[in-house]
Amino acid sequence: MSTGKMFISHLCFLSLTSVFPLGRASVPVVINTWPFKDAAAAAWSVLRSGGSALDSVEKGCARCEIEHCDGSVGYGGSPDESGETTLDAMIMNGNTMEVGAVADLRRIKNAIGVARAVMELTEHTLLVGESASVFAENMGFIAEDLTTNNSVNIFLQWLKGNCQPNYRKNVFPDPSKTCGPYKPRTILKQKGRTRQANTRSHDTIGMIALDKDGHVAAGTTTNGLTHKVPGRVGDSPIVGAGAYADSSAGAAAATGDGDVMMRFLPSYLAVELMRAGADPSAACKTAISRIKRHYSEFFGAIICANTTGHYAAACNKAPGLSQFHYMVSNSESDIPLLKTVDCF
Ligand SMILES: *[C@@H]1O[C@H](CO)[C@@H](O)[C@H](O)[C@H]1NC(C)=O
Numbered sequence: 001m002s003t004g005k006m007f008i009s010h011l012c013f014l015s016l017t018s019v020f021p022l023g024r025a026s027v028p029v030v031i032n033t034w035p036f037k038d039a040a041a042a043a044w045s046v047l048r049s050g051g052s053a054l055d056s057v058e059k060g061c062a063r064c065e066i067e068h069c070d071g072s073v074g075y076g077g078s079p080d081e082s083g084e085t086t087l088d089a090m091i092m093n094g095n096t097m098e099v100g101a102v103a104d105l106r107r108i109k110n111a112i113g114v115a116r117a118v119m120e121l122t123e124h125t126l127l128v129g130e131s132a133s134v135f136a137e138n139m140g141f142i143a144e145d146l147t148t149n150n151s152v153n154i155f156l157q158w159l160k161g162n163c164q165p166n167y168r169k170n171v172f173p174d175p176s177k178t179c180g181p182y183k184p185r186t187i188l189k190q191k192g193r194t195r196q197a198n199t200r201s202h203d204t205i206g207m208i209a210l211d212k213d214g215h216v217a218a219g220t221t222t223n224g225l226t227h228k229v230p231g232r233v234g235d236s237p238i239v240g241a242g243a244y245a246d247s248s249a250g251a252a253a254a255t256g257d258g259d260v261m262m263r264f265l266p267s268y269l270a271v272e273l274m275r276a277g278a279d280p281s282a283a284c285k286t287a288i289s290r291i292k293r294h295y296s297e298f299f300g301a302i303i304c305a306n307t308t309g310h311y312a313a314a315c316n317k318a319p320g321l322s323q324f325h326y327m328v329s330n331s332e333s334d335i336p337l338l339k340t341v342d343c344f
């Protein structure tokens with residue numbers, strides 16, 4: 001009995017000293033996809049002043065919505081096939097496992113804010129389309145046109161280019177009217193066809209944070225795929241696909257070709273692997289490998305963090321993606337640092 005107790009206390013002592021080696025991973029920490037520095041700084045300022053992981057993720061993602069990071073987040077970017085910009089966002093509380101998400105949100109700029117309102121002010125998890133906008137307006141969010149000169153120009157260029165890409169397969173193209181309407185074709189011909197990699201249309205921000213109390217949160221916000229078929233929703237607002245957080249295991253967030261990635265729930269998979277003992281790097285890589293097995297050239301990356309603030313990222317080597325950049329902010333440097341990982 002007494003030797004058992006001694007053994008346990010000795011172990012505790014060992015783990016305390018080895019979990020916090022000098023100059024390594026520390027808590028709190030916030031990590032986000034892509035080199036979106038201002039978003040990282042906004043999220044970090046919440047954590048460094050003692051704020052919650054949830055507030056950090058919301059503030060960071062909202063920053064990108066205001067700045068429309070890379071044109072892929074917030075209003076005025078990625079117009080769909082009818083020229084309209086629509087937004088998808090999600091936020092997850094890793095303590096309570098509550099999630100709020102919106103998809104195909106129209107006319108409201110602060111999608112992550114609406115996602116948080118879904119989480120905290122309703123019993124629901126995901127609201128979509130016109131009804132999500134009505135909900136947002138009822139909650140005091142301002143309805144505005146999300147179209148800008150930039151999104152109009154992107155739309156006009158696409159019309160001039162005969163509406164390519166239009167993301168359809170197995171349809172009869174009409175040589176005189178390449179912009180549709182399209183007729184379904186019964187013979188499945190294009191199986192295994194590689195999708196066009198386009199870094200500019202896949203740059204969703206995904207963010208994961210761990211606060212000083214050990215609470216984990218994750219969030220995403222995006223305006224989706226440029227020229228998408230109206231109504232298309234990607235991985236970002238889907239729990240376990242775009243992001244996942246569990247304060248007892250860690251968090252992950254994915255970015256890339258959402259149509260493909262959402263079929264594999266990569267963020268959920270990575271968190272479950274960390275729960276089972278995988279370090280963040282192995283968890284990230286396995287989540288990517290699982291997709292790679294079926295879509296060898298998919299465009300995508302994932303960030304992972306475990307409950308001790310250790311983090312990693314992984315990406316699939318594909319046309320247009322040989323390295324992936326992400327931001328890490330913790331007290332080690334006190335400013336967001338740009339990190340790079342080589343894709344495999
Ligand atoms: C948008 O375009 C219109 C007309 O083409 C122009 O009058 C307006 O100043 C532009 N707005 C911005 C913000 O550039």
Ligand SMILES: *[C@@H]1O[C@H](CO)[C@@H](O)[C@H](O)[C@H]1NC(C)=O
Nearest residue numbers: 279280281306307308310311
């Ligand atoms: C987190 O990952 C690191 C390795 O990167 C590992 O040393 C640490 O023990 C892990 N923490 C937990 C709670 O599993």
